[in-house]
Amino acid sequence: MRCLFFAIALLGLSGPAEAVGRRGVAVSPPIGQENTASAGSAIFQRENVWQVEGLIILADAPEAxxxxxxxxxxxxxxxxxxxxxxxxxxxANCLIDRTPVNHIFTEKASGLGTGKIQLAKPVPYEVGHYVDTPGxxxxxxxxxxxxxxxxxxxxxxxxEFVNDMARPAFTDEVTFTLSGTFPETITYKDVVIDVLGISNAGLRYVVKSTTLKYIEPPGAPAQ
Incomplete structure (x- = not known):
């Protein structure tokens, strides 16, 4: 972070640059989507993510x-x-837009801190959002x-997994007895699943609903 702060300060801006983002939750498969799962495969996952706001370039910038x-x-x-x-x-991979309202990069940092280099071709960009791991x-x-x-x-x-390591105390095996008439709804914790059928291909189902709530990682420092 110090390197970027130093380079940007010399380019005439102040304050450290941060990745702009917010905490979020991702689920798989998407709610409402029909799926078929074979024995031994995951039918539902929910994990913390970091939803990042970034500038996405819409053309190549070979100089950078x-x-x-x-x-x-x-x-x-x-x-x-x-x-x-x-x-x-x-x-040297930093791009510069002198007229922010136009969303077009026209220069890049020289890599020496104080200089700028004109791009051979202007590089348009847009503000977008994407999902990253919480790091x-x-x-x-x-x-x-x-x-x-x-x-x-x-x-x-x-x-349950924290930093990709299983929590043995939070591993459970559960069973559900079906009535034989489909679709049939089952619920575990806050995950509601419609079972559409069973065949040699596996379990056919739809995740009907769940809670999209960020859960603080166990053992994480207080925010």
Whole structure:
């Protein structure tokens, strides 16, 4: 972060550049989508994510070794210019927009801190949002897996992961007895699932609803 702050300060802006984002939750598969799961596969996952706001370039910028679609998540904006970089280290890959209302980069940092280089072609960009992992904020994931069926009984396992490590004390195996008439609704914790049928291909189902609530990773420092 210090490198980017130093480079941007020399380019005439002040304050450290931060990736602008907010905490969020991602679920898989999407709610309302019909799916088929074979025995041993996950039927539902919910995990913490970091929803990042970034500048997405819409053309190649070879001088900065950037391509169409690359994201510049670290940037500082003033009334007169925007300096945006693909990472917190800044340097020669930072792009500069002298007229922010137009959303077009026309220069790049020289890599020496004080200089700028004119781009051969203007590079348009847009403000976009994308999902990233929480990183140092800690990860937390809940997973429900289909283990199989015996007669009219469905077997599932529930597991929790913190920073991709399973929490043994929060592993559970659960069963549900079906009435034999489909669709049939089952609920575990706050996940509501419509079972549409069972076949040799596996469990056919739809995740009907769940709570999209960010859960603080166990053991994470207080915010």
């Amino acid at each position: 070794e950037l391509s169409t679609g690359d994201r510049l998540a670290f940037y500082i904006k003033s009334k007169k210019k925007i300096v945006a970089c693909p990472n917190e280290y800044g340097g 140092d904020k800690g990860t937390f994931r809940q997973q429900l897996s289909f283990l199989g069926v015996s007669g009219s009984t469905l077997r599932f396992s529930y597991r």
